Amino acid sequence: MDISVVIPLYNEEESLPELTSWIAKVMQEHNFSYEVLFVDDGSTDSSWSIIEDLKQQYSSVKGIKFRRNYGKSAALNVAFEAAQGDVIITMDADLQDSPDEIPELFRRIKEEKFDIISGWKKKRYDPITKTIPTKLFNAATRKMSGIQLNDFNCGLKAYRSDVVKTIEVYGEMHRYIPVIAKWAGFKNIGEQVVEHRARKYGVTKFGMSRFVNGFLDLLSIFFVGKFGKRPMHFFGSLGVLSFVIGTFMALWLIGVKLYHISMAIPYKRDVTDQPLFYIALVAIILGSQLFLTGFVAELVTRNAPERNQYLIEKEIL
Known part of the structure; x- marks a missing residue:
């Protein structure tokens, strides 16, 4: 299988049919063999019912449902274990990430031999209360990790299969996967400017607490990676x-x-x-x-x- 598209979600019932149709269109145009792996992180709306309906329409759709909300990192970790593609693409379920970016991400992983390609939302449609703290965290992460990425938290990323099968993601560490991968020995990390779209349905599910938790997780990654065995x-x-x-x-x-x-x-x-x-x-x-x-x-x-x-x-x- 060429590609596994991993999509963690929480209460995104409106966007799932449109997103799945869009992904299928891109995959068919480029003749990719693929799977779409939805991870329902304890949604309280009808997201899971829609995933079950989508499975009847698209044989490539697969789903995992948590009994309660564990967070994006837990959803990604479980999905990484289940993914079967040679290249794993992660993206958000809110239609702010464009599936049209998938072919180029796949090409760079396969042809340019990158371990990870991280998306960079150079032009963002988020409020200033989200963009300014994100810039500060990106700067701190670059300084501490030595990885020169502009947008560590972008949900649109591509990985070689052995990267996601090696690392473990927990806490709020999904935004620091490139750092975790680097400590695990995967150093060929690239970046690609990707389209960021305005949210079409619903509201963001992340609060201000994610910035505090994210900073603490960054310190944890730095300490464990550098001194975990000594x-x-x-x-x-x-x-x-x-x-x-x-x-x-x-x-x-x-x-x-x-x-x-x-x-x-x-x-x-x-x-x-x-x-x-x-x-x-x-x-x-x-x-x-x-x-x-x-x-x-x-x-x-x-x-x-x-x-x-x-x-x-x-x-x-």
Whole structure:
């Protein structure tokens, strides 16, 4: 099978028939073998009934229905496991992503040998309350990941099959799939300007909380990807640094006191009367705790069943 089109959705009953018809038209024009995999993320409208009706009209339509709303990342993760195409295309169900982009995305994956092609909605039809935070997150993600994409959160993306079969998506990490893929060793990541259409039906299902959750997930990806198998390097380094700074400050205060005593110079302030002493004490305690945290994390990592699981691309034995 050439293409799996993965479409997570939540309460998008109005757009599903038009979207499916549009996809079928594009696929037939280019003679692609394909499947359309809808993942109903606990919709409360008639979305699932419409998917069942669409299955009767289009043999390529498949569906998965969650019992409740788990989020877009969960929907994508389940769909990635079920997808059978050589190239997986993800897109939103609200008709803001154009199926006309699929042939070029497919061509670039197959001919230019990209692992991922991420869409870039250069001209957007979203309100300013959504576009400004998105720009800030894109800038932060570029800085932390080193991946030069303009629009990490674009729902229209194309993947080689082995990419989606390797990675795991959870939390709010669907917007950071290129980062997850890079940490998994898939570094050939490209970008393509795609059409962004104004929403035709309904309203957006995402609130402002997604920005907070997205930032926390970005920190999680960065930490796990960099220090997941060696937590002692992170906690231990911070712990030793804090401990050394605290110890130096404490010794300096004690040295000043002893110097005045040895030189018979009046010095009325005790070591414990100075605020710097308590800062030094906190630094020493914090350093010890960070070091012990790293030690415990290292023990947990060494006993994890996947501690020696590494992704192998090719073998000659």
